[in-house]
Amino acid sequence: MGIDTSSVSVLIVTYNSDHVVEDCLLPLPSDSEVLVVDNLSTDLSIEKVTQVRPQAIVIANSSNAGFARAVNLAAEHAHGDYLLLLNPDARIEENAIVTLLRDMETDPSIGIAAPLMTDSHGAFKVLGAGFAPTIKNMALHGFGISRVAPRNQKLEGHHLYRDSNLDSVRELDWVSGGCMLVRRSVWEALGGLTTRWFMYAEDVEFCLRARQLGTKVILDPGAIAVHDFGGSSKDVAGSTNTVWIVNLYDLYCSTMASSRVACLVWKWTVASGFLIRAAAFRLQGIVRPSARRSADANVSRYRAFATALLRAAPARRATRT
Structure with a gap:
C-alpha cells in the first residue's frame, strides 16, 4: 500500500521571502495541502506564492505576529492528518516526506518526525536536533565537548552534529521546527506552539511537551531536507543572533x-x-x-x-x- 501524501498539510510562514519561497514550494507533493501565512511582508511574497502554487491557502496577517502565532493560525485552517512545519528557505522533496510518513504510519507512537537538515553547500556541522537543554547537555554543547567526540553517544548534548551517530533513525528530545512533521492528534493534544517567544525555542518546548505525553520524537537521516539558514527574510541583519x-x-x-x-x-x-x-x-x-x-x-x-x-x-x- 502506497503512502498518501494528500494526508499532509504543509504550513509555511513568510516574511519578505519572495527570493526563496519558490524553491520551497516547487518540490512539494502536488496533492498535499499548502497553507501560507504571511507576516506583513513588504515584498512580493504573497504574489510569488500564488504564482507558483495557485491552489495554496494564503492568509495575510495584518502585523508581523511572529513564527508561533502564524504557524498556529495556519494549523487552524489545515485539514491534513499530518502537519508539516516548513521554513520558506527550506526545501524537502516528496520522497523525503514519504519516508517520514512511513516512519509514523509504521510506528503510531511516533508523534514528531524530522529529516536530516543540511544546507545547499553541505556546510552544516551543527544540527537542529538533539537533547533537552539541561545543565549537563548545555555544558556538553557550550564547552564544545560533544563536538570533539560527536560519535560518542554518552557525550551528546543539546545539539547533534553531522558527524554524530546517524546510521539509523534516532529518537531524540527535540528536532527543528524548520522542517518538522507532526501527527495532528499530537498537535491538538498539545494545543500547538507556545507563543511565549516571538521566535526561537518554541520548537524545543513543543517537542519536550510531546515527550511528556509519551510520544516519540525522531530524526530520520534517510530523509534529507535543505535549509539555507537565515535566508527566510531579506531583512535579517548580519549581526550575531543571540x-x-x-x-x-x-x-x-x-x-x-x-x-x-x-x-x-x-x-x-x-x-x-x-x-x-x-x-x-x-x-x-x-x-x-x-x-x-x-x-x-x-x-x-x-x-x-x-x-x-x-x-x-x-x-x-x-x-x-
Missing part, C-alpha cells in the same frame, strides 16, 4: 529548573563554556595566522552568546499561551 540562547535560558528556568539556584548554575555554566571557546579561538588566531579571520569571527560570536546570556533577565514561570 535570541536563541536567551530563549533557551528562559525555557530552562520557566519549565525545567528546580530552583533559582539551578537557573544561575545553568547561566554561568553555559556562558563559561562560550567564553572558554572564545579564548580557544583567540589562541588559534595567534598560533595560525592563516586562520585569523575565521578565528576572530568565532571569538566575536561566542562572546556575543555569553554576553547576551549573562545579561538575560530572570525568567518567569511558564503559562500556556
